[in-house]
Amino acid sequence: MxxxxxxxxxxxxxxxxxxxxxxxxxxxxxxxxxxxxxxxxxxxxxxxxxxxxxxxxxxxxxxxxxxxxxxxxxxxxxxxxxxxxxxxxAPSPGYRIGATNGPILGGLVDRLAAERSVSTYTSWSAHELTTMVELGRLDYVLTGACGDSGTPMGTLLWETISLDPVFVLLAVHHPLAVEKEVELADLAGEHWALTPGDGCFNDCFAMACARAGFTPGTIYEIDVATCLHLARVGRAVVLCQATHRPAPGLVVVPLKNAPLRWRQLLGRHPAALDAAWVRVQAKQTHMEAVRRSRVYYDWLTRNAGFGTTP
Missing domain, CATH: 1.10.10.10 (Winged helix-like DNA-binding domain superfamily/Winged helix DNA-binding domain)
Structure with a gap:
């Protein structure tokens, strides 16, 4: 016994x-x-x-x-x-995703929600979101980094979803709005608008302008809606992600030779659910965003080495 x-x-x-x-x-x-x-x-x-x-x-x-x-x-x-x-x-465990301003959160949530529940948390601070994943309060983080910067440090596991050029958003009445692409130096006299963040993008932008031979004028670091308004009324040129689809009154124009590049990154907690599958969904979501952006899709046919990573 x-x-x-x-x-x-x-x-x-x-x-x-x-x-x-x-x-x-x-x-x-x-x-x-x-x-x-x-x-x-x-x-x-x-x-x-x-x-x-x-x-x-x-x-x-x-x-x-x-x-x-x-x-x-x-x-x-x-x-x-x-x-x-x-x-x-208990209900099936869901996905907890944090994200900074980016092109694929909505599409990714749509895909993942077909399988499990999804909760989201957004912030301008990639550091805040990364810390939340490290502490187990989030499972994944969607963020980005300048194309030449290294992978973020810490305990998270990182995957590059895409390497994208940075384009500019102009008012339809802007003299350069009809161009297929523009030199960064052609915009030397402009004011600029971009969304805030705690990465190195501002420094990368300043260095790109220096290489183009000028110092940028006023830089407005503001929310998306205000960026779009200032671009529409001609007060600023907006630095935008290549997958951006412009609202009425605005056009997206590529910068020649991609002087600014942006990597879309997916970070995850080591214990996150379905890591390989979520990574595939993120990349497929990015590919869909590229296909919806006629300007970027056309630009990719002339510029190798960019877009969704294999």
Whole structure:
């Protein structure tokens, strides 16, 4: 006969009650039946567990050993059972995704939600989102980095989804709006607008302008809606991702020779669900965004080495 949890419950009950008769009453058993079970347990364990006299039952040294283990094992077994029941009746675990401003969050959520629940959290700060994944509050983060910068450090596992050029967003009445592509130097006299972030993009932009022979004018670091408004009224040129689809009154124009490049990155917690499948969905979502952007799709036919990574 093997030792079972029910045997440990009997030993604990006798010790807690202080006598076999009281333990039998608490367990709803007849005293002779409990006495018989206790004797079988003692034979199985190799010795007496209690000293019994008219004053009750006191654990022997062997009994103390068994009781010490029983008081650890029985609560642990109960906790395991309760946790298993909660897990069995809980909804399927979902995907928790953080994202900075980017082109694929909506499409990725649409794809993943067909399989599991999805929750999202957005922020201008890639550092904030990365920290949340490291702490287990998110499973994945969609963010980006300048094309020449390294992969973010930390405990996350990273995958490059795409390498994209940065284009500009101009008002339809802008003199350069009819061009197929423009030199960055052609925009030397402009004011600029871009969305905020805590990466190196501002520095990369300043260096690209320096290579083109000028220092950029006013740079507005503002939300997307305000960027679009300033571009539409001709107050600023907006730096935008190549997959951007312009609203009425605006056009997307590529920069010649891609002086600014942006990598779309997917970071994940090491324990994140379905990592390979989520990575594939992210890349397919990016490919769909490229196909919807006629300007970028046409540009890719003339410029190798960009777009969704294999």
């Amino acid at each position: 093997d030792l079972e949890l029910r045997h440990l419950r009997i030993v604990r009950a006798v010790a807690d009650a202080g006598s076999v008769s009281k333990a039998a009453s608490l367990l709803g058993l007849a005293q002779p039946a409990l006495t018989s079970q206790l004797k079988r347990i003692e034979r199985m364990l190799g010795g007496a567990l209690f000293e019994r006299d008219r004053h009750g039952a006191r654990p022997t040294r062997l009994g103390e050993l068994v009781l010490a283990r029983a008081r650890v094992l029985l609560p642990a077994a109960k906790e395991l059972q309760e946790e298993a029941v909660r897990f069995a009746h």
